[in-house]
Each structure stands twice: as structure tokens, then as C-alpha cells.
Amino acid sequence: MAIVVFGTVALDTVKTPFGERQDVLGGSGTYASYSAGFFTEVGLVGIVGDDFSEEHLKMLRQRHVDTTGVEVAPGKTFRWKGLYEYDMNEAKTIETQLNTLDKYMPKIPDTYRDYEYILLANNDPDMQVHALEQMHQPRLVICDTMNLWIDIKKSELKRLLGMVDVIILNDGEARQYTGQPSLVKAASMISAEGPKSVIIKKGEHGALLYSDGRFFAVPGFPLEEIHDPTGAGDTFAGGFVGYLAKNGRLTQETLRRAVVYGSVMASFNVEKFSLERLITLTEADIKNRYDDFVRLTHFELPQP
Amino acid sequence: MAIVVFGTVALDTVKTPFGERQDVLGGSGTYASYSAGFFTEVGLVGIVGDDFSEEHLKMLRQRHVDTTGVEVAPGKTFRWKGLYEYDMNEAKTIETQLNTLDKYMPKIPDTYRDYEYILLANNDPDMQVHALEQMHQPRLVICDTMNLWIDIKKSELKRLLGMVDVIILNDGEARQYTGQPSLVKAASMISAEGPKSVIIKKGEHGALLYSDGRFFAVPGFPLEEIHDPTGAGDTFAGGFVGYLAKNGRLTQETLRRAVVYGSVMASFNVEKFSLERLITLTEADIKNRYDDFVRLTHFELPQP
Numbered sequence: 001m002a003i004v005v006f007g008t009v010a011l012d013t014v015k016t017p018f019g020e021r022q023d024v025l026g027g028s029g030t031y032a033s034y035s036a037g038f039f040t041e042v043g044l045v046g047i048v049g050d051d052f053s054e055e056h057l058k059m060l061r062q063r064h065v066d067t068t069g070v071e072v073a074p075g076k077t078f079r080w081k082g083l084y085e086y087d088m089n090e091a092k093t094i095e096t097q098l099n100t101l102d103k104y105m106p107k108i109p110d111t112y113r114d115y116e117y118i119l120l121a122n123n124d125p126d127m128q129v130h131a132l133e134q135m136h137q138p139r140l141v142i143c144d145t146m147n148l149w150i151d152i153k154k155s156e157l158k159r160l161l162g163m164v165d166v167i168i169l170n171d172g173e174a175r176q177y178t179g180q181p182s183l184v185k186a187a188s189m190i191s192a193e194g195p196k197s198v199i200i201k202k203g204e205h206g207a208l209l210y211s212d213g214r215f216f217a218v219p220g221f222p223l224e225e226i227h228d229p230t231g232a233g234d235t236f237a238g239g240f241v242g243y244l245a246k247n248g249r250l251t252q253e254t255l256r257r258a259v260v261y262g263s264v265m266a267s268f269n270v271e272k273f274s275l276e277r278l279i280t281l282t283e284a285d286i287k288n289r290y291d292d293f294v295r296l297t298h299f300e301l302p303q304p
Numbered sequence: 305m306a307i308v309v310f311g312t313v314a315l316d317t318v319k320t321p322f323g324e325r326q327d328v329l330g331g332s333g334t335y336a337s338y339s340a341g342f343f344t345e346v347g348l349v350g351i352v353g354d355d356f357s358e359e360h361l362k363m364l365r366q367r368h369v370d371t372t373g374v375e376v377a378p379g380k381t382f383r384w385k386g387l388y389e390y391d392m393n394e395a396k397t398i399e400t401q402l403n404t405l406d407k408y409m410p411k412i413p414d415t416y417r418d419y420e421y422i423l424l425a426n427n428d429p430d431m432q433v434h435a436l437e438q439m440h441q442p443r444l445v446i447c448d449t450m451n452l453w454i455d456i457k458k459s460e461l462k463r464l465l466g467m468v469d470v471i472i473l474n475d476g477e478a479r480q481y482t483g484q485p486s487l488v489k490a491a492s493m494i495s496a497e498g499p500k501s502v503i504i505k506k507g508e509h510g511a512l513l514y515s516d517g518r519f520f521a522v523p524g525f526p527l528e529e530i531h532d533p534t535g536a537g538d539t540f541a542g543g544f545v546g547y548l549a550k551n552g553r554l555t556q557e558t559l560r561r562a563v564v565y566g567s568v569m570a571s572f573n574v575e576k577f578s579l580e581r582l583i584t585l586t587e588a589d590i591k592n593r594y595d596d597f598v599r600l601t602h603f604e605l606p607q608p
Contacts, residue, residue, distance in 0.1 A: 182529060183526065184526045184528045185528055206523060217526065224489055256602075260603055298560075
């Protein structure tokens with residue numbers, strides 16, 4: 001089954017202890033849709049400027065991402081400039097240029113409106129609601145967010161939470177949104193506002209799924225080096241929804257597997273800058289790393 | 305099979321956001337031996353002053369801990385005073401009074417010297433080596449350490465590493481000892497200095513086992529509240545060695561299960577101050593939380 005991904009399409013300038021890149025392909029919608037494209041058909045919705053390279057759109061289409069919903073507007077593409085220091089769990093934003101993203105209101109192409117899965121990747125919650133309201137009858141609605149929206153649009157985010165089935169956010173954001181240091185309490189407080197499932201990402205420490213009153217925890221994949229964490233959360237979200245849409249069932253078991261697939265995709269993404277690693281990724285790589293996650297986490301029941 | 309635990313026996317004064325306690329039972333040897341005592345017979349080695357309550361020793365003996373090796377010397381018991389703030393992963397030491405621990409050299413009772421398992425709980429590495437050298441032919445030697453010894457006795461610690469099978473340390477200490485931010489690289493560097501297995505504790509984020517070139521990761525148990533993290537690492541070490549000694553086999557599978565048992569014991573210990581939670585703990589509690597860890601971490605292979 002196909003997925004709508006609504007999110008940003010950006011040109012990023014990123015510096016990490018391992019190097020830097022200027023004006024490379026980025027954005028929550030880009031990472032999420034490209035990642036989901038490994039699992040099923042995706043329709044991307046977003047906006048770029050007339051400076052955006054057709055090559056980037058072509059690359060997305062080669063990964064099963066329909067770009068009909070990507071509007072090309074006069075002006076410049078949204079730009080983000082960020083820095084990671086020793087603690088690769090946290091980006092420092094140096095500069096954000098909204099450009100064509102400013103005052104943009106998403107338009108979901110008619111051909112996408114019957115899709116059963118929609119991922120509202122990180123973006124202004126007003127835009128996320130506007131995108132969602134154009135869908136006919138989605139079976140599963142997932143949203144991501146970030147600290148900025150908790151700071152400046154908390155009531156709009158709260159409204160969105162009442163409309164989604166799954167929310168994905170990081171540990172700092174879960175604590176910030178609820179004012180609750182305990183992630184266990186924070187997860188159940190967030191779930192009480194709407195989402196049946198809450199996924200709390202913990203960067204290199206893995207992720208926590210809260211669903212039906214039960215927790216599932218997956219550790220971060222032990223990597224020798226993390227070159228660029230940009231887009232890790234979006235890639236996680238794309239793998240998560242991609243697996244669910246491909247599988248078609250929504251059970252505790254498929255949600256858990258989807259969290260592992262999200263972790264698999266994110267673990268590849270951070271190995272190189274921008275989408276460099278995802279572009280060379282194969283289905284065999286994904287299968288092998290899923291197996292690696294099984295080996296990483298498996299332990300036996302004790303003998304009776 | 306029985307275990308020797310060598311470590312400190314202390315009176316702790318601890319303050320956390322959930323309360324405070326004065327001169328309560330603590331020390332690496334106390335936590336570790338009490339925890340291991342849920343699995344098998346333990347012989348504790350350490351020193352206390354003549355201010356130390358016989359009640360504490362009696363309580364240890366009731367948990368299968370032989371206290372023959374606990375020397376009672378004239379003077380005061382070792383005291384530690386610490387504070388935890390919002391970040392419960394890190395203790396701030398307010399005061400340390402060595403008292404009778406100063407210039408102490410451990411003496412392993414003759415009755416313990418043939419035991420096959422020895423846990424050198426956190427202590428001065430010179431004392432740890434001195435204790436180990438009195439053992440006849442231990443089958444498994446495990447040591448714990450802390451940042452203080454990396455700061456002031458790194459070469460002594462390095463010597464100890466050449467003599468042990470398993471080292472347990474936390475993520476900050478692994479990075480500090482090796483100067484390597486990547487835990488994957490740090491684990492293999494530490495293993496190259498002697499220990500076949502390296503366990504890296506990550507506080508609320510769980511633990512990582514590196515053994516035979518393979519990683520095993522277990523997440524932290526999602527707890528609503530952590531009241532006092534004091535002794536969590538020692539309790540982990542006690543559960544780890546306790547399970548191994550009870551089981552008798554040393555395979556990748558038993559090491560993994562032992563890491564889970566360590567995590568189970570530590571997850572109980574932090575629920576209350578001092579040994580308050582361990583004292584009321586039952587074997588059924590341990591079994592149930594092990595099962596909880598299975599449920600927390602289990603995911604299926606995807607359908608083919």
C-alpha cells in the first residue's frame with residue numbers, strides 16, 4: 001500500500017567532526033520518502049525553489065518516490081545550516097532560510113488522496129494539519145515534530161496530536177512537551193492526548209515504543225563512527241511507515257518490527273553525509289542489518 | 305559454585321531529588337555481594353570500623369553472604385557522601401572519608417581461596433590485584449572500576465586489566481580510559497588489553513557487552529521513577545557474576561543472560577534508597593522482571 005509523505009525538501013549545509021557539505025540534498029520529506037521508498041510506493045508533498053536541481057527529483061523517482069506533489073515555486077529552496085560537535089545527538093542550528101517554504105500551504109495531489117498511510121514528517125503543525133485534512137480516509141496517520149514547534153506552536157501541535165495514530169519524537173522533546181523527566185510517564189501522557197502509539201527516539205541509545213500500555217525498546221546499532229546524524233529521525237520515520245505499509249497489518253508485532261526497520265534505516269543514514277549512504281543502499285543491506293539487530297539483541301530464556 | 309566478592313563496605317549519605325538518607329549501608333562490596341547472594345553462595349572481603357552495626361552483617365549473612373572476610377578494625381567505617389541532581393546518571397561526590405579503608409590490604413580467608421569466581425568490585429586497583437593474587441585458580445575474574453582510578457592510577461588499572469576475564473565500566477569511563485569517543489572502538493581497545501569480555505554500562509540507557517568480537521545490547525528497564533542510583537553498577541555486577549556462577553557455563557549465551565540478570569538486579573536497586581528494595585526482593589520478583597525484559601525487547605523476524 002502506498003504512502004503520502006509530507007515534509008520539507010531542503011538544501012542543507014552541515015558541519016560535523018568528520019567533515020562538511022554545502023547545499024546538499026536534505027529535508028524531512030526527502031529523507032523520509034527516500035527511506036520509505038525501499039519498502040513501497042511513496043507520494044511526496046513539499047515545495048522547492050527554481051534553484052532546485054531536477055537531478056534530485058529524478059533520484060527520488062528512481063527510489064519509487066512520486067514527485068508530482070513537489071511544487072516548484074519561483075525563488076529559492078528552503079535552506080538549513082547546522083553544526084554537530086562532540087555530542088552527535090544534538091544539532092546546533094546556525095541559520096534557517098525559509099524562502100519558498102514561507103507561507104506555503106501544502107496541496108495533496110488528487111492521485112494521492114486515497115492512499116491509506118500518511119507520514120507528516122517534521123514541519124509546522126499548521127501545515128501538517130492542512131495536509132492531513134485533504135486526505136480521504138487514511139488508515140494510519142503518523143507525525144513527527146521538533147523542539148521548535150513545542151516552543152512556538154504548542155497549541156497547534158496539541159491539536160495535531162488529537163488527529164494522529166502515531167507520534168514520533170525524541171526524548172528531549174517528549175520531556176519538553178510534557179514537563180515530565182520520566183520518559184515512561186511522558187509517553188503515557190502524550191498517548192492520552194491522542195496517539196495510540198508513541199515512539200521516543202534516543203539517538204545513539206535507540207528507541208522506545210509505547211503502544212497499548214506496553215513498552216518495546218530497541219538499542220542503537222553500535223557503529224564505529226557516526227559521520228552525519230542529519231535526517232536520522234526522518235529516515236527512521238520513513239523506514240517505520242514503509243514497513244507497516246508494505247506489511248499491511250497493524251499489530252503489536254508489526255509495530256515492533258517497524259521500529260526495528262526504522263532503526264535499521266537510520267543506522268545506515270548516519271554513516272555518510274546527506275543521502276550519500278541511502279543512495280548506494282540495497283535491499284540485501286537492509287535485510288542483513290535487520291538480522292544484525294536480531295543478533296545484537298537476542299537472549300535466551302534461562303533454563304528452568 | 306561460590307563467588308568471592310572483594311569491595312568496599314561503606315556508610316553512605318545520599319541526596320537525590322526524591323529524598324535523602326544519612327549513614328545508610330552502602331559500598332561496592334555490599335551491593336555486589338547482596339545481589340549475587342540471590343543466585344549462589346558468596347564470600348565477602350572488605351573492612352569496616354568498630355562503628356559498623358552487627359545488624360548489617362547479619363542481614364548480609366541472611367542473603368547467603370559469608371562475612372568471615374569482613375575485617376572489623378578500630379576506627380570508623382569508610383564513608384561516602386553524594387548528590388544526584390536532575391541527571392540521575394551521574395553522582396556528585398561531596399565527601400569521601402577513607403577511615404579504616406586507608407592503607408587496608410585485603411586478606412582473602414583460606415576458606416574462600418578455592419572459589420572459582422571472583423568479582424573485584426570497584427576499589428583501588430592495587431587492592432584489587434592484591435586480593436586476586438591470593439586466589440588459587442579462579443575460573444572467572446571480573447573487575448569493576450571508576451573514573452577516579454583512571455585519573456590517578458591508570459597504570460595500576462592497566463596491570464589489573466591484564467589479569468581479568470571481564471571488565472565492567474560505564475560509557476564515560478570507557479571513553480576516558482581509551483580517549484576514544486566511539487564505544488565500539490573503545491570496547492575493542494579495552495579488550496585488547498586483556499579482558500575477553502567488556503561490559504559498558506550506560507545508566508538508564510542499558511548496557512553493552514563486547515565478547516568474542518560480537519556486541520550484545522540490552523536497554524535500560526523503563527521505570528517510572530529512579531529514586532537512588534547509588535550502587536546500581538555494583539548490583540549489576542553482582543547479578544552478572546551470580547547468574548554465571550549458578551549456571552556454571554561460560555558461553556556467549558550465558559554471558560548475555562548474565563547481562564540481563566545484572567540489568568534486572570540494578571533495575572530493582574534504583575527503585576529505593578540504599579539496599580531497601582533489595583532487602584524485600586524475592587526470587588519470584590527476579591523471575592518476573594527477567595520475563596519483563598524478554599517482553600520489552602522481543603521482536604520477530606519478518607515474514608519471508
